[in-house]
Amino acid sequence: MRRKLVAGNWKMNGSADSIRKLLQGIRDGAAEVAAVELAVFPPAVYLGLVEQQLSGAAIAWGTQNLSEQASGAYTGEIAGSMLLDFHCAYVIVGHSERRTLYGETDDLVARKFAAARKLGIKPILCVGETLDEREQGVTEAVVGRQLKAVLDLEGVGVFSDAVIAYEPVWAIGTGRNATPQQAQDVHAFIRAQLAALDPSVAGQTRVLYGGSMKASNAGELLSMPDIDGGLVGGASLDAKDFLAIAKAGC
Ligand code: PGA
Numbered sequence: 721m722r723r724k725l726v727a728g729n730w731k732m733n734g735s736a737d738s739i740r741k742l743l744q745g746i747r748d749g750a751a752e753v754a755a756v757e758l759a760v761f762p763p764a765v766y767l768g769l770v771e772q773q774l775s776g777a778a779i780a781w782g783t784q785n786l787s788e789q790a791s792g793a794y795t796g797e798i799a800g801s802m803l804l805d806f807h808c809a810y811v812i813v814g815h816s817e818r819r820t821l822y823g824e825t826d827d828l829v830a831r832k833f834a835a836a837r838k839l840g841i842k843p844i845l846c847v848g849e850t851l852d853e854r855e856q857g858v859t860e861a862v863v864g865r866q867l868k869a870v871l872d873l874e875g876v877g878v879f880s881d882a883v884i885a886y887e888p889v890w891a892i893g894t895g896r897n898a899t900p901q902q903a904q905d906v907h908a909f910i911r912a913q914l915a916a917l918d919p920s921v922a923g924q925t926r927v928l929y930g931g932s933m934k935a936s937n938a939g940e941l942l943s944m945p946d947i948d949g950g951l952v953g954g955a956s957l958d959a960k961d962f963l964a965i966a967k968a969g970c
Pocket residue numbers: 729887891892893894895930931932933951952953954955
């Protein structure tokens with residue numbers, strides 16, 4: 721059985737003050753949703769605060785990005801080893817905002833994935849098509865290509881404990897989520913790609929849905945057979961909303 725994971729991608733939002741309150745709210749309600757694994761992804765500068773405030777709680781954390789390099793003259797970048805100093809369990813790689821706004825290619829995302837894995841940090845690999853691509857009928861080709869870049873570099877075995885997040889770009893921050901069936905179809909496709917290489921790994925990989933997930937649609941999405949949790953943006957900035965999504969997955 722795959723334990724559901726509900727992960728909050730805070731993006732570039734929050735302040736020390738608002739993050740303290742948000743974490744307190746999540747901590748207070750976490751026991752009620754213990755069937756689901758929770759994780760939060762703050763802006764990296766708040767990692768110390770998050771680590772301190774979540775100590776002893778059954779909530780994981782990580783960052784929204786990392787460098788593919790180990791260390792050195794890479795101004796503005798953050799290495800995986802630095803994330804380990806703050807006990808990050810996970811790191812998001814290849815979010816569509818990184819791909820489109822910061823030019824991250826499939827190849828770079830695969831190298832970031834590998835850098836995290838090498839250190840024992842579990843990558844959450846984001847994949848997903850744009851509206852144009854969906855309308856052209858190339859969703860599976862795009863998602864398959866994004867996944868293949870990592871499979872070619874790392875092999876399928878790493879997916880026994882890495883996570884994939886299917887996030888249709890047209891659903892992110894738009895209020896327009898994929899229907900449960902649309903999401904399920906792509907999730908099943910992703911799992912089939914893994915199963916073609918190793919059925920037992922494919923059975924273990926958690927595939928999250930992301931894109932305008934909220935309390936009102938989480939129940940239906942999370943009841944689909946291949947949806948193993950959510951990567952939640954906007955709704956994760958409110959403890960009650962975030963916990964209500966987790967509750968829907970219990
Ligand atoms: P959203 O973002 O929930 O605000 O649509 C999801 C994401 O980008 O991970």
